Amino acid sequence: MRAKSALVTLAAAAVTLSGCGFHGLYGVNLPGGTDTGSNPYTIYVCFANVLDLVPQSNVKVNDVAVGKVEEISLTKKSDNCGDPALAGWSAKVKLEIRKDVDLPDNARATVQQTSLLGEKYVQLAQPFTAPSDTKLHNGSLIPLTRTGSAPEVEEVLGALSLVLNGGGLQQIRVIATQLNDALKGNESAVRDLFTQLQTFTGSLDVQKVQIVNALVSIDKLSATLNQQRSVLVDTLSTMPQALKILSDERGKLVGLLTGLSHLGVVATDVVTKTESALVDSLQSLNPTLTTLTAAGGDLPKSLKILGTFPFPVGLTTQFVRGDYANLHLELDLNLQDELCALLGNANGNKLPAICTLALPKSKNATKASADAAAAAQIAPMLIGAGR
DSSP: OHHHHHHHHHHHHHHHHHHHTOOSGGGSOOSSOOOOOSSOEEEEEEESOOTTOOTTOEEEETTEEEEEEEEEEEOOGGGOOSOGGGTTTSEEEEEEEOTTOOOBTTOEEEEEESSTTOOEEEEEEOOSSOOOSSBOOTTOEEOGGGEEEOOOHHHHHHHHHHIIIIISHHHHHHHHHHHHHHHTTOHHHHHHHHHHHHHHHHHHHHTHHHHHHHHHHHHHHHHHHHHTHHHHHHHHHHHHHHHHHHHHTHHHHHHHHHHHHHHHHHHHHHHHHHHHHHHHHHHHHHHHHHHHHHHTTHHHHHHHHHTTTTSOTTOHHHHOOSTTTTOOEEEOOOOHHHHHHHHHHHTTSOOOGGGGOBOOSSTTOOSOBSOGGGOOOOOOEEETTTO
């Protein structure tokens, strides 16, 4: 009877386990777990590797347990964990957190280990950048970019084994030996090299403002050249043609420059040879020009008297009487009409520009007028009247 009861119990346990999908010890939740109190909130964290993290594992902030792991599943593309290519190859962990935990929405999450062979837990920490104004709340998601995991003991031992078993220590020893041989006896040179490097970096640091300004100026120059690219392209396109023209006219240009060179030599020789004669001529003209300058206004007055010589100005009619003594002669020195008529006949009745100028109206005027309609004749000299 007792054997039948045991058999029935085993059969019922087998049916129960097969119906629930038993997957070994990893499918059994850890007993106990952190007390999350009343009204906890749930967040989701995406991990590239959760190692052997299991449900009911602790969630800590600054090594203080504040929650527990509720569920671990594979990610989907709809989870928005950050990298669609890792969907199905990364883990999504559901965490239950106490409601009094105050962390920013951009907090970090890592899988840590309590000791060398201890249990795994999830560590929540402040972000490396400025914390967000939004706080973690129910349904918040920490993507793959802000999660990570601590190195496993197996990974550390494997890397150490690689180094110890001919991985890199021998090469490091060779490098250290050769570096020691290279520096032996050259300590002063190496020290001087480091001193020069320090001076160089110091100079760069002092002139960093000028360097930045130079880079900014280069950037502006590049922008300007980019804006004028069409003009530069056109210039470079026409440059070969211009060079070809210069090449074709090279003989004429050389001849022109050679002729200019000969002209310079001849002009220099002429100036050199006539220098003394020219100076002497100018010096000879100096007394004459000086005397004319000193005469000033007397010369026009003498010309006025010359027309009535030998009688005084204005008194000719009082000294000479007769039928011919009162003869007045007007001397018109204005040859403009005669010259312009000759020039017009020579050019086919086309008067030159000088003929269109109007003479001054007043005898005291010094400039000609461009108004041909208002042109006036020069006042003639009246011989005998002294006007």
